[in-house]
Amino acid sequence: MHRITVIPGDGIGKEVMDATMIVLEKLNLPFEYIWMEAGDEALKKYGKALPDETLEECLKSDAVLFGAAGETAADVIVKLRFELKTFANIRPAKSYKGVKSLYENVDIVIVRENTECLYKGLEFEVSEGVTESIRVITRKGCERIVKYAFELAKNEGRRKVTALHKANVMKKTCGLFRDVFREIAKNYPEIESNDYYIDAACMYLVMDPQRFDVIVTTNMFGDIVSDLAAGLVGGLGLAPSANIGEKYAIFEPVHGSAPDIAGKGIANPSAMILTACMMLKHFGYLDEARKVESALEEVISEGKTTPDLGGSLKTMEMAKEIAKRI
């Protein structure tokens, strides 16, 4: 039995989590779901966005399935990633038939470092009107994430790993990341490797995304390019992610609580469902994950989608269409 902490959180997090459960329940897997609270509503109710009981439950679980947190995201999901030491954030961006997007045949996996960089939150007000932020990049952190990216490429039969940095300006922090990348790449001669400056890479991503396969980068750059990559293939409604550490794993869609559409029942459940597929693969249920993915692809290609993908179905209706095909 795998013990899964389920945290729907705020806004559309709750809607897409309920929809995903309809699909997961169809698979009859040995999962025990423990539902816990966190986010803006938890803050109002308990005075803490990430209540102690929720964190304790996460630490006892084999995986956390997370929906979305609103204003309190930094105190909830960013904190959870740090507490559970999930150093690798995996964000695939893949094009689907039937989804209107800029390009076809995009299949990129972004491997984002998840515990260092500017998101450590070391920010200070030095004096009136003067603020500073500390960017922490360590050799150990770089080695761990770069190795993870090459191992992922090897295991998934991918051809190339590209590092993104800005080592010409941030000579120490990005310089260390680039140097470690180049050292580790030598251990994987069968996998092509190269590195780009982050700004140039953004242009290449928009003009020629097929030149990318696996991307590895530091925390903040990874956050930004993964939204960019999601935009290339049909938006946040289709973007899943996994946070992986040595002991723990957190699975969450890239999108947030989407207050603009929350409560309307029109959020696309695909990102959350694909996120659940990443969890299935993590536990070795590869066939089940593939079944769900192909059911989802079928539903999308038939145009049975939520409005963000041009359809007219509600969140639950789309999930039921997917579940029906499993």
Ligand code: ATP
């Ligand atoms: P938060 O502060 O919680 O991150 P946000 O609005 O800043 O919220 P997102 O929640 O990621 O950021 O939403 C960005 C945009 O993408 C919004 O217009 C939202 O409606 C849209 N969006 C995000 N997720 C989905 C989804 N699952 N289905 C449809 N549209 C979505």
